[in-house]
Amino acid sequence: MSSTFYQKQQLATVLEAFQAKQNYGVLYLDAEINLQATKRSRVLVLHNGKIVYGDIILPTNREFAKILGKQLNREWSESAIALATQKATNKTSTRALLDLLIKMRLFTWEQVETFVHKQVVLTLEQLLPHAGYYRLDNSLEFDLCHGKDCHGLDLAKLIADVNYRQQQLSAFAPAIPSIEAIPYFNPSAADKITNPAVRKHLEQWVNGKRSLIDIAEGLNKDVMQVMQSYLPWVKAGWVLINNNNNLPIPKKELPIILAVDDSPIMQVTLKRALSEQYQVLIASNAKDALMLLHRTDVELLLLDVTMPEIDGLEVCRTVRSIAKFRDLPIIMVTAKDGFFDKVKGKFAGSTDYVTKPFNPEQLRQLVSKYINSTNNSDSLSTI
Structure with a gap:
């Protein structure tokens, strides 16, 4: 699916055109922040042409409900979401899950809309001043809409709130x-x-x-x-x-590895094993991992299979669906050592596979097999 370019300050016009056409789908946006063409990637969800959600990535219905529960300080949100998920006839529907949670009085439609409105304002604030590219994917479904009448957010009000925040920010x-x-x-x-x-x-x-x-x-x-x-x-x-966004990008001294694992112990283990030869970035969940991938020149991804909410296999599939990451080496890290698990990793798009517990030297040799960089050629030659 090809992307369309828009000039600085033209994104509002693009959104108005989608609203007039009453489009549905997920709108992917890549804003160009400076002369080095650094990208800021965001998503907006359209329902009948109007925005109903905006953030860095698209969550699952359960992830969205958990974010709401955390924002609204609902202590029993985890158990309520688990119960509502069991009762829901459509397990992937965001609207259906929210309907059940609202009937359970976990929160109200007004609270949902207030939270999403603020989230979209922050998203637009980071996009509107810049040029960039957009593409609309009609095949993905995030069936969120607000209130009993299933409406979207008012674009004029969103932009007015962005402008009001700009006035507040100018005070700094x-x-x-x-x-x-x-x-x-x-x-x-x-x-x-x-x-x-x-x-x-x-x-x-x-x-x-x-x-x-x-x-x-x-x-x-x-x-x-x-x-x-x-x-x-x-x-x-x-x-x-x-404030000069056109500064040269600092030279990278070591190849960058992104390790995605929700276990603090494994995070420390991975850093200790690799930090002498590589710059190791850590992410505990899918959202943070995708954000780091888009911002940083990651040369290899270490991905734990068993993570809460979105497992490593799903993250792997998501990464492989993004064009610029199709050739990125992805090593799945798991405690499971079965043939079937390895096959599932291959089908998800992984490059290789390592089983926990692993020997640090074994991990270093596996990583060095897939990273080719002049920055670490001397150190790799000693292995």
Whole structure:
């Protein structure tokens, strides 16, 4: 399915055209953020031409219900969702699952719409100023719509709320000029930071490579909250801001591996086994993994099979369905050692397979088999 290009500030017009045509489907958007053509990938779901959902990736109905339960602080949401899933006649329908949960008084349609409206505003805020590409997939179904009358969100109200937020964000200028600004930790100010939590945060997140949006997404926070926290640090000189989005991309010193595993113990094990020869990024779930894949030049994916909600096989299939990742080496990591599991991994698109528990040297040799980089050729030659 081919993509269509749109110019800066033209996305609102594109969305108005879809609304006029009463289109249905999942709208994939890749915004170009700077001259290096860095992509920001997002999805919007259309129902009768109107937006009904927006985020980084498309969740399953159960994932969406769990996100709602967490946002609304519903302590018993897990058990309610499990019960509603058993009762639902259509196991994949988002609308059907929400109907049951609303009848169980877990939340109301008004609360669902309020949450989604805010989510879409944040999504549009990150897309509207930029040029990019879009494609509409009519084959995927995420049958969310709002209220008893099954309506969509008001596009004019969404854009008005984005504009209102822009006015609020402008109050941070000139100290923090935009949500695309890139903060740098000022090492000369390190001794002045007496709060260990603040210092740890700055050392972990403020590396001169992440924009404020990137940091906000990593912390699962509104970028405005991040800017409010950073403003006194900027004024104190602890954080320096560069608003030039056309800076050259830093040279990558080590090949990047993305390891996806929900176990903290396995995360530490994988890092210890590979971190001397590779830059190891960690994701605990499918959403974070796909976000890192789109943002980073990952050269190999280590993927645990048994993860909650979306298992590794489904993540593998999703990654393989994206054109630019069709040749990415994917090694499935699992505690199962059966022929059938290996076959399932192959059908999902995996390149190879390693069984837990594994010997670190065995893992290093398997990884080196699929990574060809001049950056690590010397180290690999000693294995």
